[in-house]
Amino acid sequence: MTNFDDGKIEIKVPLVLDQNGYFGRECPQDNCKKYFKVMPGTGIQGVDQCICPYCGYKGSNQEFFTQDQKKRLDTAAQNLARDVIFREFKKMEFDYEPQGRSGFGMRFHVEKGAPIPLHVYSEKDLETYVTCANCSLKYAIYGFFAYCPDCGEPNPLQIFHENLKVIHKAIEWAKSVDPILAQYLIENSFEDCVSSFDGFGRELCHLHSAKSKFPDRVRKISFQNLESAKENFKMHFDIDLDHGLSREEWNIANMSFLKRHLLAHKLGIVDEDYIRRSGDTNATTGRKVRISYEDTLALIPIIEKLAGNMVESLGALQPSS
Numbered sequence: 611m612t613n614f615d616d617g618k619i620e621i622k623v624p625l626v627l628d629q630n631g632y633f634g635r636e637c638p639q640d641n642c643k644k645y646f647k648v649m650p651g652t653g654i655q656g657v658d659q660c661i662c663p664y665c666g667y668k669g670s671n672q673e674f675f676t677q678d679q680k681k682r683l684d685t686a687a688q689n690l691a692r693d694v695i696f697r698e699f700k701k702m703e704f705d706y707e708p709q710g711r712s713g714f715g716m717r718f719h720v721e722k723g724a725p726i727p728l729h730v731y732s733e734k735d736l737e738t739y740v741t742c743a744n745c746s747l748k749y750a751i752y753g754f755f756a757y758c759p760d761c762g763e764p765n766p767l768q769i770f771h772e773n774l775k776v777i778h779k780a781i782e783w784a785k786s787v788d789p790i791l792a793q794y795l796i797e798n799s800f801e802d803c804v805s806s807f808d809g810f811g812r813e814l815c816h817l818h819s820a821k822s823k824f825p826d827r828v829r830k831i832s833f834q835n836l837e838s839a840k841e842n843f844k845m846h847f848d849i850d851l852d853h854g855l856s857r858e859e860w861n862i863a864n865m866s867f868l869k870r871h872l873l874a875h876k877l878g879i880v881d882e883d884y885i886r887r888s889g890d891t892n893a894t895t896g897r898k899v900r901i902s903y904e905d906t907l908a909l910i911p912i913i914e915k916l917a918g919n920m921v922e923s924l925g926a927l928q929p930s931s
Contacts, residue, residue: 623682623683623686623728625650625679626678626679626682626731626732626733627650627733628647628732628733630649631649631650632647632648632649632733632748632749632750633647633648633649633650633733634646634647634676634678634679634733634734635647635648635660635674635675635676635759636674636675636676636677637662637664637665637667637674638667638669638673638674639662639665639667641665642662642664642665642667644662644664644665644752645676645734645736645752646662646663646664646736646749646750646751646752646756646759647733647734647736647749647750648747648748648749648750648759648760649747649748649749652741652746652747652748653742653745653746653747653748653749653758653759653760653761654745654747654760654761657760658670658671658672659671660673660674660759660760661757661758661759661760661761661762662674662757662759663749663751663756663757663758663759664751664752664756664757666757666762668762678729678731681729681731682728682729682731684729685726685727685728685729686728688726689725689726692725692726705717705719736750736751736752737750737751737752737753737754738750738751738752738753738754738756738769740756740758740765740768740769742758742760742761742763742765742768743763743765743768744758744761744763745758745760745761745763747759747760747761754769754809755769755809755813764813764817766810766813766814766817766921767810767917767918767921769810770806770807770809770810770914770917771914773802773806774803774806774910774913774914777799777802777803777806777906777910778910780795780798780799780802781795781796781799781903781906781907783795784796784799784903785903793901796901796902796903796905796906797873797878797901799906800866800869800870800873800901800905800906800909801870801873801874803866803870803906803909803910803913804834804866804867804870805834807833807913807916807917808832808833808834810833810917811831811833811839811917811920812829812831812832812833814920814921814924815828815829815831815846816828816829817924818847818924818927820929820930821847821924821927821928821929821930822846822847822930823846823930824846827846828846828847831843831846834867834870834871835867835868835871836851836860836863836864836867837864837887839851840852847923847924847927849920849923849924849927851916851920852916853919853923854915854916854919855912855915855916855919859912859915861889862908862909862912863909863912863913863916864888865888865889865890866905866908866909868884868887868888868890869884869888869899869901869905871884872884872899873899873901877898878898878899878901879896879897879898879899880893880894880895880896880897880898880899881895882895884899
């Protein structure tokens, strides 16, 4: 829609939404340029600011147009220019009838012609849909971890909790299937607990890497081995990873992570290194480690508690000088 009132030119171009009501955004930073989507009407209202969920760049909403949206605006602007030119030339129309013996006359008339069609496109499919726990914005991203495009809140803990919900559903489903499939689901869910925590821990370290004197080293910390992660966490942040956990909880988590290592790298077969490091008196060298439904259920609340303590401790830590 175009409005020429009061000497001002205003043009309104409707957004293209996907089938779920999201529209695209693109980071303007040359070293990012990544695509994401947001749902209008959710999140913080009346604020002309957008935050890239990948790199954290903050800028005006006008900076985050996608290439397709810019092409759509360009075609709309071309039509606007045609309208303005047509209106001005329309004022100059004349029609002089033939005069005298020469029979000479002149006519100037402007034909508007057909408008240029608006650029047509569809928004891209993305991997992860998130509702920000802080401001309720609904947004979609590639990958899992991101900043909220409205309030800037990082989402590692939220994504971690969502992953654990899915894991919990999987082990509940294991109750209703045959024993072989049930054991497969239980073992995979057990491994997924550790993988989810590892991904969460790595992203949290990345977000807070500036609070260490060695940011590059912090970004490489692995959380698949808790004792090793504990040493690195203490070294780089001077924070006890097991803070807030009882000795029993820490031992359960540590043994669980060592069991996961056997499943992932040793086909689940117990070796002497596992027995030495875990202190598991029920395991026998050369036999398959036992993973039960109860093992996974016991691990989930412990790593949730551990993750919450990490977020709280790192959030209170000041950047390294």
